[in-house]
Amino acid sequence: MGPLSASPCRVHVPWKELLLTASLLTFWNPPTSAQITIEAVPSNAAEGKEVLLLTRNLPQDTTGFNWHKGGSVDSTRQITGYVMATQLTTRGPAYSGRETVYPNASLLIQNVTLSDTGFYTLQVITANLVNTEATGQFRVYPELPKPSITSNNSNPVEDEDAVALICAPEIQKTTYLWWVNNQSLPVSPRLQLSSDNRTLTLLSVTRNDAGTYECEIQNPVSANRSDAVTLDVCYGPDVPTISPSNSNYRPGENLNLSCHAASSPPAQYSWLINGTFQQSTQVLFIPNIAVGHSGSYMCHAHNSATGHNRTTVRIITVSGSSPGLSAGTTVSILIGVLASVVLI
Template identity: 70%
Template sequence: MVPPSAPPCRWHVPWQGFLLTASLFTFWNPPTTAQLSIEAVPPNAAEGKEVLLLVHNLPQDALGYNWYKGKMVEAKWRITGYVVRSQITTTGPAYSGREALYPNASLLMQNVTGNDTGFYTLQVIKLDLVNEEVTGQFSVHRELSKPYIISNNSSPVENKDAVALTCEPETQDTTYLWRVNGQSLLVSPRLQLSSDNRTLTLLSITRNDTGPYECEIQNPVSANFSDPVTLNVLYGPDAPIISPSDTYYYPGGNLSLSCHAASNPASQYSWSVNGTFQQHKQKLFIHNITVKNSGFYTCHAMNPATGRNRTTVKMITVPDASVPDSSPVLSAGATVSIMIGVLARVALI
């Protein structure tokens, strides 16, 4: 016969014990080893400067270590090595004479060049013969010289020409920025930038686009500005303005008219009266005018640089001195002024 089963055994554990066990599992983690790493100081360096490949968390049981150029641990790329016990430093095929190795495994790169840009691998040989490897990197940049701007057209014609401004020289790994009138470039349908931002094109240029223009170049280690460039935008002439605005003159007086039109370069002026050429000057002067000097006065402005010309016509009236009623009619304002003067005299009497 099979003996009856024994009753199950019941363990009585105090609830405080459960809490303590749970707390240990919750808050206790096994210690972890800090990871070996490399920090490049600085990560972006200027040519001719120094870079320190600073090693963090070097294993305590390290027997020695080697540095290699690149990501691979290969003998031909070995730069230098160090044996901890003997404190002996050795060099490899990739050693250039500009590297200095410290006992803490950090590697100092001196007088760096563009060829030094890239990856560097540290191999740590440990007591348990299980090697550790870690890779770091840095970049070397040239300090930028002062840029300059070249233009395909330094004297464009308004509303006719486009102008391309190019920031020189062309340099790799460089950011190009533009400033107009001391301000950052604003988005406009009349402005176009090349894919690398080196060339700024102004479409259908106007007289307001003279500038000055500056280009700025930047890389991770330096920045520089060009000298400002101003464009000589050719424009005009606009419609000439004849001054003064008077149209009636008394006989026996002098007639002096001046003509001006906005233009770059300055316009060349000529005058004609009633279709007859008078002179090539900006100002017209006639002494002791008579009724014969009445008529249409035309100012002609011409810009030889743009090939454009404009005219303005002004009618001048000189009454006939022999006809009493031919004097200019007084304006309402003039009539009121005379009446006030007469009334004032009557009051004084």
């Protein structure tokens, strides 16, 4: 019969109390035909902890018992034996010094290792020399270390590069999970996971993939999460925009044009007027413009990481009277001219 699963509360009950409870039940209960069962407490143990193989329904006419490593009785894999009348304990070939046997046929294994994982068989001998067997099992898992993330590309370019993020170390029978910006991994055809989930591949990265990435490793007894790794995606520049949007100016005004393009890392800017280079700045300022400043103003944006360039052009027209002459001043000058004509 397979092992009984331990209830969540039972895992926290000290094994000595379990032994006492089992012993009292064995002493007070009348003989029954209930089948012997073995319960591993806990059924999933952390490496270095202890596991109690708790025996239930031990017959009252038991004269002795033996514990064996494995799913069957095997003298070459006997751990220990016990004689009820003399309370004599014997040690078998599989005894490691970490096992303690109790009169109620329970077996305590301390400082468990990964190799302790598996089945354990109890052989019970009764007064009528009938042998009864019961088997239990447990699994030992390692305490998981803090994982770390490595990347095959620290400066991927948008729509050109793929990025592989690898969660280390590689541990068997461990679950690997990924988090992006503190959220579970979104579903996307561009996101691919390896068969063991250790490697996350981002196909043809976009600027939306930039952010923090974490990996988490889990097993039934522990969990641990890596430090966040920031993924920066190089992109742009996008087509620049020139502000303000005004294209018509009057002589004497100041021309102040600013250029901006979405880019990572930030773009480098330069200006050309009518095809002639002017300066390498994001802002172009020309005070007190004149009609001769009319023409084609081009902003050129360059991203040294992506190698991409983008330009945009604004046609500036300078015309009309100087802003220094108001409408009232113009009317006064016109009246004065007409008066002079009349006098002549």
